[in-house]
Amino acid sequence: MKISIITVSNNEIISNEKNDSIKLIASQLYKNGFDVTLNQTIKNQSGIVANTFKQALELTDCVIFVSDNEFEKSYMCKKIICDAMQTKLVINNYAKKNIDEYAKNVPLRKEDATYAQLPEISRCIKNSLSAFQGFLIEKEDKLVFFLPLAHAELHHMFFSSVLPFVLLKAKGKTNTSYVFKTFGIKAGEMALLLKELIKNKHNIEVICNEYLLSGEILVTIPKTIKQEVVNNFIGELYSKILPYVYSDKDISMQELIYSILTINNRTLVFAEDFTAGKMTNLVYADLPNAKDILKEGYFVPSDEAKMKLLGVDSKIFKKSEIDYEEVAYQMSLGALENSGADIVISNCGNLESGDVTFAIGTSEGVHIYNKKVEGSFEQKIIMATNAIFFQLIKKLKQNDFHLGQNVV
Secondary structure, eight states, X not given: OEEEEEEEOSSSSOOHHHHHHHHXXXXXXXXXXXXXXXXXXXXXXXHHHHHHHHHHHHXXXXXXXXXXXXXXXXXXXXXXXXXXXXXXXXXXXHHHHHHHHHHTTSOOOGGGGGGGEEETTOEEEXXXXXXXXXXXXXXXXXXXXXXXXXXXXXXXXXXXXXXXHHHHHTTTTSOEEEEEEEESOOHHHHHHHTHHHHSOTTOOEEEEEEETTEEEEEEEEOTTSOHHHHHHHHHHHHXXXXXXXXXXXXXXXXXXXXXXXXXXXXXXXXXXXXXXXXHHHHXXXXXXXXXXXXXXXXXXXXXXXXXXXXXXXXXXXXXXXXXXHHHXXXXXXXXXXXXXXXXXXXXXXXXXXXXXXXXXXXXXXXXXXXXXXXXXXXXXXXXXXXXXXXXXXXXXXXXXSSOOSEEO
């Protein structure tokens, strides 16, 4: 199944958040074996939008039409879809009911009533986060989805309604796909390492993506390829990238950490300086049941906080040159003693230079690591966080809390 994604925004160049939202759904479709042929941001003039939609309908089996949550823009796009699909706008009772429910908590504007108007032949896709209601049209082997260009709304509606529907429709018709999640290798280095596999005679597609050393390798296998060939190909690819892979599933590091810790009934405590609370934030942002594994989290940016909350010896900070390895070690001991957690992660260092020191361990032993990160302050924090999570995953998978670079 070929899928086209059309975005219509008030801005000619959409914001990073909205662009990331579109990339997210495109990536998810690709990972599920769909051929995403068009991912295009277009100007909002009616003629350009209509021509782009018409072209997408001709070239692909499914069009995901994503529009800003602005009533005039939304109305224009719905009219364009109606004209192309030979239908008309009518009041959809289910959409009206959804809007009425939303209005119990949020005052509506007069123009919000237009969101209850949907194409007559469409089915409403409920949006409980705003008055904007999505819809699906299924006509003559063509699918058209209409969704809001707002991250939380788009994310929820895509994963709860759109993706399950297209997977069901395309059952047995999509290519097979594989995802390898990586850390510590740049996209160019991946491509060089896999160059013989990327240029293969079987038309197997290999795409390498990376940002701040956190990346993924996407593999799409045509339906006609024999399973023996697939097994050999995936086996060879995996052997080449094994040192950099933390999962062969589409899963974040924090989700994998949660899974492993839950299975083994272990708990964590974080003591953060360099990462500025990023580790705790990532775990709580992605994991609804984060409290099951994270007993406590400390953000101790100052010397005073480290001494007061974690019991770090004041003598360390009186020396002409701070021993960050000793600081990370004492931070970890204090966090373990305070929390009673099974595993501790602490970090400190010099954010300006990008030199980060982190400790991972248990009451039986703490291991100290040093890493250099680059970029803006935010990028350094993200890269350091990912490096720490990656190292924790390696140790969890190996059940190794006794062997490391430096055992203290």
